[in-house]
Amino acid sequence: MKKALLGLFICIFFAGSVLVAKRTEVLEKPIDLAKYKFPKVNGNIVKACSYADVTGENLILLTETDFVTKTDKYENEVRSKELFAYRYLVKKGGAHKQVWRVTDFVRDCDLDGMTVSFIADAFRVTDLNKNGEAEIWMAYILNCAGDPGPMDMKIIMYEGGKKYAVRGTTRSAVSENNYAGGEYTLDAAFASGPAVFTAFAKELWEKYKNQY
Numbered sequence: 001m002k003k004a005l006l007g008l009f010i011c012i013f014f015a016g017s018v019l020v021a022k023r024t025e026v027l028e029k030p031i032d033l034a035k036y037k038f039p040k041v042n043g044n045i046v047k048a049c050s051y052a053d054v055t056g057e058n059l060i061l062l063t064e065t066d067f068v069t070k071t072d073k074y075e076n077e078v079r080s081k082e083l084f085a086y087r088y089l090v091k092k093g094g095a096h097k098q099v100w101r102v103t104d105f106v107r108d109c110d111l112d113g114m115t116v117s118f119i120a121d122a123f124r125v126t127d128l129n130k131n132g133e134a135e136i137w138m139a140y141i142l143n144c145a146g147d148p149g150p151m152d153m154k155i156i157m158y159e160g161g162k163k164y165a166v167r168g169t170t171r172s173a174v175s176e177n178n179y180a181g182g183e184y185t186l187d188a189a190f191a192s193g194p195a196v197f198t199a200f201a202k203e204l205w206e207k208y209k210n211q212y
Contacts, residue, residue, distance in 0.1 A: 037094045037096075038059075038061065039059075039061075039086075039096045039098075041061055041063050041084065041086055042063060042065065042082065042084050042103075043063035043064050043065040043066075043082065043083070043084055044063055044064055044065070044066070045061055045063050046062050046063060046064050046118060046120070047061075047062040047118065047120060048060065048061050048062070049125055049136075050090075051125050051134055053127070053132055053133050054131075054132040055089065055133065055160075056089055056090070057089070057090040058088065058089055058090065058099075058134070059088040059090055059096065060085065060086065060087055060088075060125075060136055061084075061085070061086045062083070062084070062085050062118050062123070062138065063083065063084045063085075064081065064082070064084075064116065064117065064118065065081055065082045065083070066081070067079050067080070067081050067114075068080045068081065072108060072110070076110045077110065078108040078109060078110045079106075079108075079109050079110075079114055080105065080106065080107040080108060080109070081105065081106055081114070081116035082103060082104070082105040082116070083105070083117070083118060083140060084101060084102065084103050085101070085102040085103075085138055085156070086098060086100075086101050086102075087099040087100050087101075087136065087158065099161070100158060100161060100163075102138070102156055102158075104116075104140065104142060104154070105142075106142050106143070106144050109144035111145055111146040112146060113143060113144070113145040113146060113147070113148070114143060114144050114145075115141050115142070115143040115151060115212065116140075116141070116142055116143075117141050118138060118139070118140045119139040119140060119141065119153075119208050119211055119212075121208070121211075122137070122138070122139035122155070122204055122207070122208045123137065123139075124136075124137035124204070125137075126200070128194070128197060128200055129194045129197070133159060133160055134159070135157055135158070135159045135197070136157065136158045136159075137155065137156075137157045137204065138155070138157075139153065139154065139155045139156075139204065140153070140154055140156075141153055141170065141212055142154070143212075148172060148173070148174065149172050149174055149180060149181070150169035150170050150172045150180050150181025150182070151169060151170045151172070151181075151212055152167075152168075152169060153167075153168055153169055153170050153184075153205075153208075153209065153212075154167050154168075155201060155204055155205060157197070157201065159193075162189060162193075163189065164186075164187065164189040164190055164193060164197060164201070165186075165187045165189070166184050166185070166186050166187070166190075166201050166204075166205055167184065167185055168181075168182070168184025168185060168205070168209075169181040169182065169183060169184075170182065170209050170210070170211070170212050171209045171210050172212070181209075182209045182210075184205050184209075186198060186201060186202075
């Protein structure tokens with residue numbers, strides 16, 4: 001992507017739609033996926049995002065593994081699943097240099113209620129502090145439970161090599177007209193970062209805490 005387009009972010013969705021985000025504005029535009037040479041990653045690619053900022057052209061890949069089922073030492077059937085997020089700097093000729101990787105998982109779950117999944121609509125590429133370097137936002141759910149109720153939820157954001165995290169639970173109905181969960185904690189990185197990051201993290205959490 002040409003340098004004149006720095007700050008213009010193109011997000012590719014494998015469902016067939018494309019988002020172009022500048023700061024927090026989102027528009028749709030078609031793109032030819034065949035032009036991208038994706039590096040080998042763990043799991044199945046569920047979403048990809050290409051963007052250009054002051055660092056150059058970058059590629060984001062979100063992946064999820066299949067459920068893996070096995071029998072534990074107590075002869076119980078247990079399941080595991082992992083998710084990953086990768087950022088690659090795209091070099092001349094299409095070579096990819098990995099900049100960072102996020103990984104999380106649920107392992108050896110022996111309960112029926114298991115969820116390990118990105119919240120697709122919560123993905124964002126922004127430049128909230130307008131310094132020309134993109135912020136990458138992703139949210140996901142981790143759950144291993146036997147009964148309905150709040151599930152572990154995380155929002156992870158990277159600006160450059162600095163990681164920001166929000167951790168808490170979804171807000172869920174536990175009985176008629178009775179809800180639980182929805183609380184969260186911002187890690188220490190937000191305290192030392194721009195106030196606009198904290199405000200946007202809270203906005204994302206409130207928007208997606210009820211999705212599951």
